[in-house]
Structure formats: structure tokens, C-alpha cells
Amino acid sequence: MMDRTYGTRLPGMPTEPLTGKLVVIEGADGSGRSTEVALLKTWLEVEGHAVVDTGLRRSDLVSAEIDGAKQGHTLGATTMALLYSVDFADQLENKIVPALSAGSTVLADRYIYTLMARAIVRGASREWARELYGFAWRPDLVIFLDARPEILLHRSIAKYGSLDYWESGMDLCLSRDLFESFFLYQDLLSREFEWMTDKYGFHRVDANRVPEEVHSDVQRLVAPLYGAAAPRRPPKPSPPSRSGSRVSRARRRAASA
């Protein structure tokens, strides 16, 4: 039997296979995650599946401390990474695993991957981050909503009227300029997600498109989990060619935005 977690045994947690499904939607801020989670939840419920949704920073245990720390910006990188792991562990044990045991589908709006990527770009080693989250339950499906930084930028501005301090990685001091920092930060994150794609078996979905198109791709990926035949995929467009170093590309984007 496949390990239920990524390697670390959780004391007091079930060892038998659970009947529920764990579906994770990952992607940057502005990739359309929340929209897709809402559409997917409705669709699954209409299909007759019980759905429990979850996300980051939703446990009662430490959410106040995380918020406080973000206001004060005073925590070290390791401390912050561990604080997020407490929040995640609490939800995993008290919400995700019980729901899976009860046979529900758990729909996670981001999971350990975002937490790992954030910790790594702030100086944690990939090895450390992987081991730290070794206790996480293996999802049945991880969908990564992949959107270009320019698209994320425009959606972020439409949503907040500006760029978010944390989503621009301003705490990393990559640049004093919010725009430039945003592109540099998103670029660092996407490098981590790229590495995780193979390691954790992400299914990438082109999220530069309108929600309906994204959703129909997601449905095609999710349907087989419930024994339904996967509808045929439309032909894939060829990927855009890539040139230049990442940093110079990110700087060009910042300059042209």
C-alpha cells in the first residue's frame, strides 16, 4: 500500500486507506484559485459528493498569531515557516483527515506546496521544507493553476487596486520598488513550483484563460477520481518559447509593466 503521508508517520492518525478524496488546487494569488474552488465545489455537490473545503490560515489555534506577526513583520524566516506548519498540522488532524475518514471530498485551496515554496524562497533548504511537511497527507490530485506574472499583476490590481505587500515578497528586500519586487518574487516562487511539479505530480492547467475554460480542464482531471471516464482533452497549444535568464526576464517584465 502506498504511504498515506509523504513519509512521516503521524502519531494517533489512521493507517488504513481512507475513503474520501483529497483534491488540491494550487497557484499564485490571482491565478483564479478561489473562483475555481467555488466552481468545483458546486459541480461536485451537484454530482452528489460531500465536499469539505479548506485552505491556509484557517485553524483557530494560531491564525491570530500569524495575523499579528504579519502586521508586525518581526518574525524570522524559520519561525514564520514553523508557525504556518502548526496551522497546517492542526487543520490536517482536526479537519482534513476526519473528513476523509467520513468519505468526504476535501477540496484544499492551496496546500503544503505554497507553504514550502514561501519558506524556500526565504532561505529554507528544499530538503528541510520537504522533511518538515513529510507528515502531510498525500493528495489524490494536485492541480496547479499556471498563470503568467503579467496576468497575475493585472488581476491583483483589479482585485486590490494595488499590489499586496506579501504577495510581492517585499519582506525579502529583493527591490524597494513594489512592481519590480512583485515580478522577482513571483519568479522565485514559480521556480520552486517548477521543481515540485515532477516531485509531487502536479497537473498543470493553463490559467491565463477565462474561468469557464479553466474549469472544464479541471473537471476533466477530477472526473476519473470518481470512476467517470475522463473526457478527451482538446489539443494542447505549443508552449511559448523561453529565452534569456529568469531574472532578466523578470526585470524586463517589471520595466514593461
Place this chain on the structure above:
Amino acid sequence: MAEPLSTSHGYPGRLLVFEGLDGSGKSTQASLLGKWLQAQGYRVFFTEWNSSDLVSSVIRRGKKKGLLTPTTFSLLHATDFADRFERRILPPLRAGYLVVCDRYAYTAFVRDAARGCDPNWVRTIYSFAPQPDRVFYFRVPVEVTLKRKIASRLKINYYEAGMDLGLSEDLYESYERFQTRLQKEYDRLAETDRLTIVDSTRPVEAIQKELRANLKPLIENFPTGARLMHDG
């Protein structure tokens, strides 16, 4: 996998750690040692387990509500330690001072192992913490710690007795069983991590004398606070 605490810090300061069961006398010894070091002109920084403001309230709240599992308990303490490490231990160590820690990562290793967490996982989490220059393990029979607690009318708390593990309904019995488990883990660490075992059944003075003698070579030629702050 990362080999935790196998690397020395390489900073100009010195990191001294006091470990042992509650009631083993380590805090008394740490405090006396600090007085001696300060009297010689050294600047000493003290830190204690569970002392960071950040999560101590969460730990209290979680303990009170019984919300904590071995995993969240372990991660919360790691968060607390990381905050203490990044803020209170690392800066003075890098600046060249003496840092005395009443408990360090070893406390997590023994407690989390006793609660059933994967020991390799716990070690990896703490791998950001370097190996101290000295780790004194104050060893004393569990019965003695219990007697000291009762004599000083200290209350035994729920987690100290390992009541969350359901070892026994009786607080005292649970305390003895849990602390015995912790001691076994400490004894194991004493070998793998080369802790300096201090027989803590002896009089306070005798132990203090031994500690001072042990530390003498480590702090020879070590700069005093005044020398760090002024030229000449």
C-alpha cells in the same frame, strides 16, 4: 537527510546548554554559573524553554482546551524555539557573547519521542540549531525529582505528567511513568549526542565546582564585555 546538530556554530560566542528533567536542579546550577561568569566580567545571555512571547499564549490556550496533538504540540514548541533562537540566541552568539540555555533542542527530542513523533522528523525540523559548545545533562532518579516537587509544593501540570498520553488516570503515577520515559530518551541522547552527564544527586556546591572546572578551558582567552565595547 540532514544530520542535525552535527555542525558546530563557528561563531565567536559560546553556547552552553543545561538539560534534564524538571526538578533535576539544572536551573539552579545555570543561575549560579551565570553569577560566576558575570563576576569575571563576561557578558552572559540567558534563555529559557517556552520563553518566546509569540507562541507561549498559544501553547497555554491549546493546553487548556486540550486542542493539541503530539504533532501540533511538537511544531508549536519548534516555532517557539525558532523564535527564541533567531532573536535571543543567534545574535549574541554571533556578536561573541556567552549564551546559556535552560533547555535546547534536546528537550524537544526527548519529549516528542516520548509522545510518539518520528524522531528523524523532529531532528530535521531542529536542524537549523547548531551543536552547542557544551551540553550538561543533569541526571537524577525520577523519584528524587518527584520528592523535590512535593517538598517545594510545586504543582505537577497535565503535560509534565504526560496525562495526554493516557498512561494512567492517577497524576502521580502518570508523572512517574512519563518522566521515566523521558529519562530513557535522555540517556540515549547522552550517547548519540555526547552530552556531559552531571550526577545531580550530589550537593549543589559539589556540582557547581565541577561545572566551573569543566568550563574553564572553554572560556580561557574569551573576551570580557568591557573588552568588546572599548578599545585598549
